Amino acid sequence: MNTKDEEFLKRLQATFRIEAEEHINVLTSGLIELEKNPENKKSLELIETIFREAHSLKGAARSVNRNDIESICQVLESIFSKLKNEQIFFTSVQFDLIHKAIDVISKMISGKETKSTSDNRELIKQLQSITETHQPGKKTNEQVTIIEKISEEAEKYILPTKEIPSAEELLTEKKPSEETAKIESVDERHLQLETVRISTAKLDPLFLQAEQMIQSKIASAQRSADLKNIYDFIGTWRTELKKWDARRSSDNELQLKEIINWTNEKLDETERNIYNVTNAIESDQRSLGRMIDDHVESMKKVLMLPISTIIEVFPRLVRDLARSQEKEVELIIHGKEIEVDKRILEELKDPLIHIIRNCIDHGIMNPKERLKIKKLSHGTITLNFSVTDGRNLEISISDDGVGINADKVIAAAIKAGVIFKDNVENISVQESLDLIFKSGISTSPIITDISGRGLGLAIVREKVEKLGGTVSVESQLNLGTAFRLHLPLTLSTYRGVLVRTGEYFFFIPTVNVERVVRISYEDIKTVENRETILIEQEIIGIVKLCDALGLKDGSKKQFSQKDVSISSDVIQVVVLTQGNKRIGFKVDEILNEHQMLVKELGKQLSRVRNISGVTVLGSGKVIPVINISDLMKSAMKSISSARVTENEEQSEVNIYKVLVVDDSITSRTLIKNILETAGYDVVAAMDGVDAYTKALIGEFDLIVSDVDMPRMNGFELTAKIRKEKKLSEMPVVLVTALESHEDREHGIDVGANAYIVKSSFDQSNLLDVVKKLL
Secondary structure, three states: OOHHHHHHHHHHHHHHHHHHHHHHHHHHHHHHHHHHOOOOOOHHHHHHHHHHHHHHHHHHHHHOOOHHHHHHHHHHHHHHHHHHOOOOOOOHHHHHHHHHHHHHHHHHHHOOOOOOHHHHHHHHHHHHHHHOOOOOOOOOHHHHHHHHHHHHHHHHHOOOHHHOOOHHHHHHHHOOOOOEEEOOOHHHHHOOOOOOEEEHHHHHHHHHHHHHHHHHHHHHHHHHHHHHHHHHHHHHHHHHHHHHHHHOOOOOHHHHHHHHHHHHHHHHHHHHHHHHHHHHHHHHHHHHHHHHHHHHHHHHHHOEEEOHHHHOOHHHHHHHHHHHOOOOEEEEEEOOOOEEEHHHHHHHHHHHHHHHHHHHHHHOOOHHHHHHHOOOOOEEEEEEEEEEOOOEEEEEEEEOOOOOOHHHHHHHHHHHOOOOHHHHHHOOHHHHHHHHHOOOOOOOOOEOOOOOOOOHHHHHHHHHHHOOOEEEEEEEOOOEEEEEEEEEOOOOOEEEEEEEEOOEEEEEEHHHEEEEEEEEHHHOEEEOOEEEEEEOOEEEEEEEHHHHOOOOOOOOOOOOOOOOOOOOOEEEEEEEEEOOEEEEEEEOEEEEEEEEOOEOOOHHHOOEOOEEEEEEOOOOOEEEEEOHHHHHHHHHHHHOOOOOOOHHHHHHHOOOEEEEEOOOHHHHHHHHHHHHHOOOEEEEEOOHHHHHHHHHHOOOOEEEEOOOOOOOOHHHHHHHHHHOOOOOOOOEEEEEOOOOHHHHHHHHHHOOOEEEEHHHOOHHHHHHHHHHHO
16 A cells, blocks of 8 residues: 555544544434433434434445444444334343443544454344344233343343443543544534534644734734824923923024924924824724734634533433442433533533532432432433523533532531531531532542542532632532532633732733722721621621732832822722632732733643733733632631641651451452551451451551451441440441442441442552541
8 A cells, every 4th residue: 555545544544533433422322312211202213313323334434444343333233223113122231232332333443442353243242132132013021031031141241330431431432533623513413514624733723823913912002002102202302392492592593493493393294103103003903903803703613612522421421320329310401502612621521520420429319219208219410501691601510319418518527627616606508518629528428439539529629710610519408409610611811900919910800800999998897807898788808919929018118109099098909709709809009901811831830829820911021810719718818817737747647557357368468568558557357357356456547358258247347346336436448349239338338438349449549548538
């Protein structure tokens, strides 16, 4: 094959990957919808769509000589054909097998997995068994028996629960290609409209270049101002010449008048020229400003993608997570056609997944428990996207589960050292709910591979705030929980208020500025040892901006009268809001509002507290841009008296003692070595009886135990420890090969604090759990 043919094949394969991902997404969403409503009026339409997608995928695979994919698609096409003709009917296990086949195809397309010929044959054999289950007509008892038998055989091939792909893996497999961005929604594709794909490798630099034009716009405005200053200066010069002329004596009067006349003529000419240039520049500036604004807005639209590009895998994610926990969950999505900046969408994936996982794990009960409280056995998660003010995105993720128990959250926060018992009485219900966003706080009774570490929601808040947004939560017991995310639709340019504190200048994003006010010293009142002001009958804490930023107070520095625009008896305050927080910041001067292009600080300064980036004025001066999320946290520390827990220093010097229990000497030695390397004092026990005896005699801080052991297993050991008064509060971590939902529930019932499955066991996982419990 010559070079041209190779290059053509590479381009053809890249196109195939894009097309195949589209077919796979439609297949997956169609199968999930069909499984939820098999008797729905739209089921025939869904089956027809699924059949055509499988046929198209088969043809596309054939065109690039992907016989391995084509052979699987051939069988899927036959299955969907019989389904369309009502010759077969799917069971839940057979749905699992088809989803598994589609996952295999997806991995083969992405190159993450290469199936051997024998593996493909086994998969095809299992798929073919579906078409042999029964003949046309209604299912007889004998046919049902055949279906169940073949389903049991198929289950041997399907990945067990432990191997259900994580949310991150699903998104990695299904996310849009990094080489291309789709400029159409999924719904539009069904209308067979023409599509345009533009390489992001070309789009991203182009967008950045378009944004750089804003700098030219700012510089042009500065040049216009400079020329205006020259014009004013010439006027001043003319006035001074007139004064000088009036003071001169009559000597050489004729010569002096000639010089003055000549000078005035030249000044008139220069003045006319500069005036004309100034008018032309102002006109050019207006035209250039409109052009740049239009160009940037157009480029924004190019990089705006429908939300459906990141949520198309969510129904499959919810289905798999719900099945792994033996729950029934329905996902309802509204507003997926809304277009959002591609960069925001990419950062939104993980936060949305964390919240959905929490809704399934913590909120939705299993069918039996739900029927005791609600009429329906299945739970519902609603994902709603909407646009507010034409520039902001509001996301609501709600469930109809048990809600959040505020008392449990407070207890977990006290245990984690986030708050103190003395402060509990002063905490409102909303403040207690907001504690779930603190790192290390979880109301889960046990730590599992899905939840319980108390990190997920802390990561959600961190990522959302990094995007310039806010996240809040509302909950009612036995009614459900709703998370609300507020974010900008785009991350391109901002407007900011330029302020001075001391000798330093900063930009504050306008979106967070509620108001700017001038107050007198008499308006400041001291409440609970902190300065406050009254605005609209609400008391607001205030703090000096320089104090919040950790800068020296330079307000006493002498500035010229030109720099000082207000009376020294008046204080200027910028009131900022973020979420439900509202704080006033005292500044020395509020200059004006600008459009600004925020630039990152670079790899050398990837994270600077209180600063999100910098912007450049038309004069070339570099001004830091305030990170509102950081500033609010810094201000809270500055306003409230800081309390340091005594346990922090103690935890650094304490050597915790851990009891490791396992009847396998290999496993026992491995875990013992991991913990000892991390600095723990470890004692080993060979089974539950040995461990219980040692726990009664010795002083241990935590127990790590296997479950399946002779004489006394891990469940029995945990139950005995909980009944013993001396040991009842000791954390117990179960590390076991038992991974079923019933075993996890049993672990919770007997009082285990964490449940780690050996199949997903790794060193960091164990150490993270132990560190959290201690």
